[in-house]
Amino acid sequence: MHHSISTLYDFTKGFFEKTGCSTHDASVIADVFVAAEMRGIGSHGLIRISDHYQLWKAGRLNTIPDIKIIRETLSTAVVDGDNAPGMLAASFSMETAIKKASEAGTGWVACRNSNHFGIAGYYAMMALKHDMIGICLTNANPLVAPTFSITRLLGTNPIAVAVPAGKYPPFVADFATTPIARGKLEVSVKKGEKTLTGYLQDKDGNPTDDPNILRKGGAMLPLGGDREHGSHKGYCLGATVDIFSSLLAGAGFGPFVPPSVAYLPVPEEGNGKGTGHFFGAMRIDAFREADEFRAAMDKWIETFRNAQSAPGKPAVMIPGDVEREKEELSKKQGICLIPAVIDELNKIASELDMQMTL
Amino acid sequence: MHHSISTLYDFTKGFFEKTGCSTHDASVIADVFVAAEMRGIGSHGLIRISDHYQLWKAGRLNTIPDIKIIRETLSTAVVDGDNAPGMLAASFSMETAIKKASEAGTGWVACRNSNHFGIAGYYAMMALKHDMIGICLTNANPLVAPTFSITRLLGTNPIAVAVPAGKYPPFVADFATTPIARGKLEVSVKKGEKTLTGYLQDKDGNPTDDPNILRKGGAMLPLGGDREHGSHKGYCLGATVDIFSSLLAGAGFGPFVPPSVAYLPVPEEGNGKGTGHFFGAMRIDAFREADEFRAAMDKWIETFRNAQSAPGKPAVMIPGDVEREKEELSKKQGICLIPAVIDELNKIASELDMQMTL
Numbered sequence: 104m105h106h107s108i109s110t111l112y113d114f115t116k117g118f119f120e121k122t123g124c125s126t127h128d129a130s131v132i133a134d135v136f137v138a139a140e141m142r143g144i145g146s147h148g149l150i151r152i153s154d155h156y157q158l159w160k161a162g163r164l165n166t167i168p169d170i171k172i173i174r175e176t177l178s179t180a181v182v183d184g185d186n187a188p189g190m191l192a193a194s195f196s197m198e199t200a201i202k203k204a205s206e207a208g209t210g211w212v213a214c215r216n217s218n219h220f221g222i223a224g225y226y227a228m229m230a231l232k233h234d235m236i237g238i239c240l241t242n243a244n245p246l247v248a249p250t251f252s253i254t255r256l257l258g259t260n261p262i263a264v265a266v267p268a269g270k271y272p273p274f275v276a277d278f279a280t281t282p283i284a285r286g287k288l289e290v291s292v293k294k295g296e297k298t299l300t301g302y303l304q305d306k307d308g309n310p311t312d313d314p315n316i317l318r319k320g321g322a323m324l325p326l327g328g329d330r331e332h333g334s335h336k337g338y339c340l341g342a343t344v345d346i347f348s349s350l351l352a353g354a355g356f357g358p359f360v361p362p363s364v365a366y367l368p369v370p371e372e373g374n375g376k377g378t379g380h381f382f383g384a385m386r387i388d389a390f391r392e393a394d395e396f397r398a399a400m401d402k403w404i405e406t407f408r409n410a411q412s413a414p415g416k417p418a419v420m421i422p423g424d425v426e427r428e429k430e431e432l433s434k435k436q437g438i439c440l441i442p443a444v445i446d447e448l449n450k451i452a453s454e455l456d457m458q459m460t461l
Numbered sequence: 462m463h464h465s466i467s468t469l470y471d472f473t474k475g476f477f478e479k480t481g482c483s484t485h486d487a488s489v490i491a492d493v494f495v496a497a498e499m500r501g502i503g504s505h506g507l508i509r510i511s512d513h514y515q516l517w518k519a520g521r522l523n524t525i526p527d528i529k530i531i532r533e534t535l536s537t538a539v540v541d542g543d544n545a546p547g548m549l550a551a552s553f554s555m556e557t558a559i560k561k562a563s564e565a566g567t568g569w570v571a572c573r574n575s576n577h578f579g580i581a582g583y584y585a586m587m588a589l590k591h592d593m594i595g596i597c598l599t600n601a602n603p604l605v606a607p608t609f610s611i612t613r614l615l616g617t618n619p620i621a622v623a624v625p626a627g628k629y630p631p632f633v634a635d636f637a638t639t640p641i642a643r644g645k646l647e648v649s650v651k652k653g654e655k656t657l658t659g660y661l662q663d664k665d666g667n668p669t670d671d672p673n674i675l676r677k678g679g680a681m682l683p684l685g686g687d688r689e690h691g692s693h694k695g696y697c698l699g700a701t702v703d704i705f706s707s708l709l710a711g712a713g714f715g716p717f718v719p720p721s722v723a724y725l726p727v728p729e730e731g732n733g734k735g736t737g738h739f740f741g742a743m744r745i746d747a748f749r750e751a752d753e754f755r756a757a758m759d760k761w762i763e764t765f766r767n768a769q770s771a772p773g774k775p776a777v778m779i780p781g782d783v784e785r786e787k788e789e790l791s792k793k794q795g796i797c798l799i800p801a802v803i804d805e806l807n808k809i810a811s812e813l814d815m816q817m818t819l
Contacts, residue, residue, distance in 0.1 A: 176566030178536040179747040207565050208534030213748050252777045254768035264701050274704065276697035282690045301690045308771025326684060326691050332640045332659045333684050339634035339780050340698075342765070343622050346632065350757045351748040357764060374760065389537040390571050390709040399708045402732065406715060407700070410612035413666025419610045422697050 104445075105437035106461060111149060112137045114448065114459055118152055119188070121455040122159045123166035128191055135190040135221040140438045143429035146286025147222045150444050154219070155188060156451050157365035164188060164218060170195045178207040181352045182214040186377060189220030193239075193380055197226040200384040201233055208389030213352035216377035219243070219363035223263035224277030224426070230265060230384045231273050234393050237265040238383035242348040244367075245358045247281055248322035249342070250335045253308045255322045256357045259285055260344035265423075267387065269397030271404045275423030280340040281323050288314045288323075301328040347381040354379025462803075463795035464819060469507060470495045472806065472817055476510055477546070479813040480517045481524035486549055493548040493579040498796045501787035504644025505580045508802050512577070513546060514809050515723035522546060522576060528553045536565040539710045540572040544735060547578030551597075551738055555584040558742040559591055566747035571710035574735035577601070577721035581621035582635030582784070588623060588742045589631050592751050595623040596741035600706040602725075603716045605639055606680035607700070608693045611666045613680045614715045617643055618702035623781075625745065627755030629762045633781030638698040639681050646672045646681075659686040705739040712737025 115136045119129035140148035158164040168187035172180045180199050184192025196214040203210025220226070223239040230237025243258025259279035266274040279285075282302050291298050291314035298314045305311045306320030310329075317323070325337030349356035355375040362369070363378075387393045410419040440448075445461045452459050473494045477487035498506035516522040526545035530538045538557045542550025554572040561568025578584070581597040588595025601616025617637035624632040637643075640660050649656050649672035656672045663669045664678030668687075675681070683695025707714035713733040720727070721736075745751045768777040798806075803819045810817050 174748065176744070176747040177564070179566035179743070181748050206535070208537040209567060209569050211567050211743065249765060249768060249777045251770050251774040252768040253771045254777075256765060256768055262698075264697075266704055274700070276701060278691075278694040278697055280694070282685060282694075299689055304771070308774065326694055327640060328686075328690055331657055332686055332690075333636075335778075335780075336636040336638070336640075336684055339622075339636055340620075342632070342780065343634060346624055346758070346761065350754060350761060351743075351745075353749060353753070353757070356757070356761050375757070385537070385569065385709075386534070387709075389534040390532065390539050391711060395711070396708060399711070399714070399733070400704070403704065403708060403714050407607060407614060410607060410610040410614055412609050413611045413662070416609040416666065419607045419612075420693075422693075422700065 105439050107437045108137060108141065108433065110461070111140060111438060114452070114461055115149060115152065117457050117459050118156070118451065118455065119166070121457055122156070124188075128166075131194050132188055132190040135194075135225050138225050139222045141430045141433040142222065142224070142426040143433075144222050144426070145440075146284065146289070149440060149448060151219070151221075153447050153451065154364050158218070161365045163365060163369065168192070172199065178203055178209050178211060180210070180212045182212055184214055184217035184377065186216055186218065189218040189378065189380075192217035193220040193226050193382070194229070196380060197229045197237070197239065197382045197384070200382045201230060201235060204235055204384035204386045204389075205233070209383065209385045212382045213347070214380045214382070215349075215352035215354035215375065217354070217380055218361070218378050220380060222277065223261045224265065224275055226382060227263035227265040227277065228273070228275060231267050233384070234267060234387050236267070236385040236387065237263075239263040240344045240348050240381040242345045242354070242356065242360050242379055244360055244362050246285060246317060246323045247325055247341055248304065248308070249338045250325065250330050253304070253306060253322065257325070257338075257341040257345055258360060259323065260341045260348070262340070262344060266400060267397065268400040268404055271401055272427055273423060274400070274404070274421055275426065277426070280326050280337055280344060282326055282328060285323070288317070344381075349375055349379040351381065352379050463797050465795045466495060466499065466791065468819070469498060469796060472810070472819055473507060473510065475815050475817050476514070476809065476813065477524070479815055480514070482546075486524075489552050490546055490548040493552075493583050496583050497580045499788045499791040500580065500582070500784040502580050502784070503798075504642065504647070507798060507806060509577070509579075511805050511809065512722050516576070519723045521723060521727065526550075530557060536561055536567050536569060538568070538570045540570055542572055542575035542735065544574055544576065547576040547736060547738075550575035551578040551584050551740070552587075554738060555587045555595070555597065555740045555742070558740045559588060559593060562593055562742035562744045562747075563591070567741065567743045570740045571705070572738045572740070573707075573710035573712035573733065575712070575738055576719070576736050578738060580635065581619045582623065582633055584740060585621035585623035585635065586631070586633060589625050591742070592625060592745050594625070594743040594745065595621075597621040598702045598706050598739040600703045600712070600714065600718050600737055602718055602720055604643060604675060604681045605683055605699055606662065606666070607696045608683065608688050611662070611664060611680065615683070615696075615699040615703055616718060617681065618699045618706070620698070620702060624758060625755065626758040626762055629759050630785055631781060632758070632762070632779055633784065635784070638684050638695055638702060640684055640686060643681070646675070702739075707733055707737035709739065710737050
């Protein structure tokens with residue numbers, strides 16, 4: 104069964120209004136949720152409304168937040184998210200980065216006291232319509248063990264970069280600093296399938312193909328997989344994302360990132376406030392005439408698109424291609440949610456007296 | 462045979478003076494070369510003097526450059542390196558980023574018309590003594606094929622990030638966006654050894670363990686290795702480094718990066734000037750009191766250092782540990798160059814009438 108985009112948007116907005124969000128704030132949040140669904144990243148879509156509901160019921164999410172800048176220079180700001188839904192703190196922060204960039208050439212914002220914000224690419228892409236490059240990093244619940252270790256210290260800590268082009272669609276990279284996203288493990292668990300090796304280790308650090316290993320003391324591996332194939336580089340990346348996202352603003356780092364689900368306890372105080380993000384906006388014309396840059400970016404895209412494929416392999420893709428194609432399809436066909444998610448959402452709607460069903 | 466640091470420094474400085482560099486410029490360059498040797502990255506050390514010599518003899522390196530800012534805003538600048546040795550263009554650019562940061566909170570500099578600059582970490586680390594985070598990216602000669610492709614379009618495009626700490630040494634990540642650095646392939650070739658799979662593909666895109674495959678139409682793989690293990694993420698990283706390093710300043714991108722050796726022809730004009738780099742400096746206190754940040758960074762380092770190792774594995778390392786330990790050892794023991802390199806350098810010294818031998 105397919106739902107229209109507007110149905111999912113209205114449902115999400117309605118849900119957040121019921122939790123106390125203003126109409127404006129609920130719209131901001133709904134837009135991020137629906138973007139994830141449209142772009143084919145269902146793991147960050149409406150399936151997560153339930154987590155937000157549970158966190159809110161447990162008093163662990165502030166739906167009437169006072170999000171504000173607590174420190175700034177010409178090109179930087181630190182934002183305190185006041186424990187808001189991450190989408191609100193992140194949108195405010197990225198807008199601040201864009202404002203800074205319009206005056207100082209670039210803008211860089213570290214945000215603390217936030218929560219899970221959905222897809223990182225959404226915020227990086229906010230820069231595009233301003234003729235800016237957008238950057239977004241976030242830390243996340245610790246699931247990844249650094250090279251040589253069995254201790255889970257880092258999240259899948261994604262990096263998103265959006266670069267405007269001219270006649271072609273923009274370059275939009277948005278990727279976890281692990282070989283695969285956590286969501287894909289859950290899919291394997293649900294299907295009862297093994298995973299490939301190179302994604303996970305067991306509690307003793309041995310390679311495993313058990314997608315359920317995180318529940319048995321195992322860990323995800325950094326991008327690269329093992330030391331011989333550069334996992335220390337994936338660790339460097341994840342660590343850099345963690346430091347920029349947490350320590351610059353005073354958010355919780357690594358193992359002190361609060362869980363994005365209510366069934367896990369909040370880590371002890373003392374090592375930073377909430378989840379942290381880091382945002383960047385760079386005005387193209389701070390470096391080069393925007394038209395000139397756009398033409399050069401078009402040439403870059405053509406060059407890479409025209410690379411010769413290996414026999415039997417698909418064409419070389421430009422980062423963002425897959426998600427954009429899915430987005431176009433979603434606009435035409437609507438979005439197909441998992442039946443169990445629909446049931447869960449309808450139950451929440453009923454509990455909150457939302458007068459809506461999916 | 463071990464040489465003292467000062468001997469290698471004096472030799473390098475002497476060489477560059479003989480090619481026309483001012484005493485000041487030759488010192489700047491020598492410092493970068495020697496830093497590479499000290500930090501155990503011999504592939505970027507004095508072995509490369511010969512390449513510089515050949516490029517200079519071929520009139521492809523400008524040792525009396527007019528390096529200048531050609532565009533700027535409060536937090537950004539674009540530098541034209543005037544075809545200088547990369548170390549000069551890069552040092553000037555990073556100093557500019559630091560100056561911008563001291564006024565605007567952060568500074569971001571794109572540099573074009575440069576050449577191979579040695580180790581990226583050197584420039585990132587320049588920020589540390591100013592209580593800033595330093596960032597350095599560069600593109601490089603195309604050896605890496607994007608996921609699915611057999612066309613070499615990207616360099617090993619390194620990322621360097623240096624973050625100051627308090628009582629502990631700084632965090633210094635400096636890594637290629639490929640599973641291994643190119644230099645390690647050369648070592649395997651010289652030893653007559655096969656490599657592991659996951660580093661390289663042959664001219665048809667098949668996995669190979671032949672370290673000589675780059676001379677047979679093969680390519681290096683992006684970090685991640687294959688699509689199933691996230692090579693598209695390594696490709697995204699390498700691509701982002703290329704775009705930031707080349708298109709913002711108008712340097713040559715991907716396949717149009719000029720070779721760092723004289724025996725390969727300069728690519729055709731029309732797609733940017735020279736090699737490109739990208740530099741960033743972020744003042745810590747633009748985000749948070751520096752003392753507070755340093756204490757948090759110390760706590761971060763302690764947490765990661767205290768992670769439990771997998772049985773039989775070494776302790777978890779903080780990025781920069783290996784190079785720093787090597788540096789301390791080099792100070793005590795001096796540096797051991799490959800005999801063939803010593804011979805080559807002595808031959809150059811004789812040709813240039815340097816009155817020095819190693």
